[in-house]
Amino acid sequence: MIEFSIADKKFQPETERERIARPSCGGYVSFEGWVRDHNEGHKVQRLEYQAYEALALKEGSRIMAEAAERFPIENASCIHRVGELEIGDLAVWVGVSAGHRDEAFKACRYIIDEIKHRVPVWKKEYYEGGDSGWVNCEACASHASE
C-alpha cells in the first residue's frame, strides 16, 4: 500500500500505523509535522491549510510512487490536513514500513521533503496582534500591507 491523502478532520496516527504494519517488515519510521507557535519572529496563534485537491492528490501520489521506486519499502502513507488548525495539531503525517530501518528512514525523509516543495497546499498563519500571512509568499505580505 502506497498512498497519499488529504484529511479535513483530525485523524489518529496510531490507526494509520496499524494499516502499514506487515509481518515482513522489521522497521517502521514515521514523521509528524505539528503546528508550531512561532515562525520567523512572529507568534503564531493558529493556521489554515488550503489545498488544490485534484492536483495535490496526483502530485502527492507521484511522490509516494517515487519513494517506493527509489527505496525497497513495503508500505508508505502520507496524510495532509486542510482547514483550521490549532497550535500542536498534527498537520502532516508520513509512515513507512520496510524490511530494514535504513530504507524506511530514507523513504520517509524523501517523502516529507518532496511533499513540502511540490504539493499544491498553502499555509496561512494568524499572528498575535491580528496580522496574518501566506507562508513562503513574500510578495503576498508586502502586497497585503500596501
Add this chain to the structure above:
Amino acid sequence: MKKFNIQYFAILRECAGIDSEVVESNVATPAELFVELTRRYDFPDMATVKVAINDEFGDWQAKLQDGDSVVFIPPVAGG
C-alpha cells in the same frame, strides 16, 4: 471567445474575492490569461507562480482550448 474555468487558491483567492469563475477571453496562453486577470484583480507580483491546466501542471505558453480549467499556483507551503 473561449471560456475558461478558473479556480483561485490562497493569496489569489483573497485578491479575487471568489473561489472560482468562468472567464470569457481571447487569450491564447496561460501567461496571457494571468496578465489579464492580474489587471482585473491586482494580484501581487510573484516570481514563482506555476500554472495547472485541467488539473495537471502545465506550460505558461501552452495553447489554451475552449473549456479548459486553469489554476494559478502561488508558492506552496505544505507540511
